[in-house]
Amino acid sequence: MLKNYLALFFSFLKIGCFTFGGGYAMIPVIQKEVIEKRKWVGKAEFLQMLALSQSSPGPMAVNTAVMVGYRLYKTTGAVISFLGTVLPSFIILLLIAMFFPLIYHDPAVVSIFKGIRPAVAALILHPVYNFSKEVTYWEYPVFFAVAAAVYFGFSPVYFIVIAILIGTGYTIYRNKK
Amino acid sequence: MLYLQLFYTFFKIGLFGFGGGYAMLSMIEAEVVKNHQWITSAEFADIVAISQVTPGPIAVNSATYIGYTATGSVWGSVLATLGVCTPSLILMLLISRFYIKMKDNAYMANIMRTLRPVVIGLILAAALLLFTPDNFIDWKSYLFFGACLAAALLRVSPILLIVLAGIAGYFVY
Helix, strand or coil: CHHHHHHHHHHHHHHHHHCECCHHHHHHHHHHHHHHHCCCCCHHHHHHHHHHHHHCCCCHHHHHHHHHHHHHHHHHHHHHHHHHHHHHHHHHHHHHHHHHHHHCCCHHHHHHHHHHHHHHHHHHHHHHHHHHCCCCCCHHHHHHHHHHHHHCCCCHHHHHHHHHHHHHHHHHHHHHC | CHHHHHHHHHHHHHHCCCCCHHHHHHHHHHHHHHHCCCCCHHHHHHHHHHHHHCECCHHHHHHHHHHHHHHCCHHHHHHHHHHHHHHHHHHHHHHHHCHHHHCCCHHHHHHHHHHHHHHHHHHHHHHHCCCCCCCCCCHHHHHHHHHHHHHHHCCCCHHHHHHHHHHHHHHHC
């Protein structure tokens, strides 16, 4: 049993180590490790897990890891795959947080980050452009209203809760008809 | 007290963090930069940049970094990271247990549809919130921004973009 737990842990540790750029970059890596190499879950089942992970709040890689871990060894498995996924980024970012302040005021570092900060704004804006090409007419006003409201200080939580309530209400209404 | 606040704040971010890392950024910005002022807007942009070139989910990366910066202690990191992941852990365990009932759920499908424009709006807000004097110091910043947006649209990888912007920054400033 311990051997199986270790295999699960190291698989997700590997996934946590080599997935740069967040959620979507992780999918092919998880897929390769979990379906092709280890054959822990079938492809159809994995796609379903992926859909559920995407529809749930929180980091998608963590969600997927927990589902695969649970599928294999129940709650113990979920905790093991969770730790494997999170530990690499936890350790790396902790080290950066500890040592980055030591070089933060170095003139070279200051110049480098002056160039990087506007790039970050562009990177975040990029997916908005992609989405906006497929936005339908009723989504436009919602999209702009939310962006403006959050920009001017309203908490994003309100809009997420409202969207969930409307989605739920609409389903109840449709079911009654 | 600060530790509890960190855990609670990141728990909230994890619980309402629909739509992936970029959508969560606006929530992290609202809570951590505007509300609690644990870090500045410039530091926040730095964390996002660092997250692009290090492995792991952006929400976990930010939680770990901000937890340490806000408290100066490893425990701050641990609590913030656990905070952002605990909702995922609990929810996914529940969903896994009741797996069969969740398949093809009409509620889920409709909620996802209403959430979509909200999530895109949140990402736009996250980008707009970075337009501060901290991050955009002069006209050259806007040039950097325009060039990077064009490059991103041409499918240059985010890691390469951050590295190139850093190199350019080193020579320009």
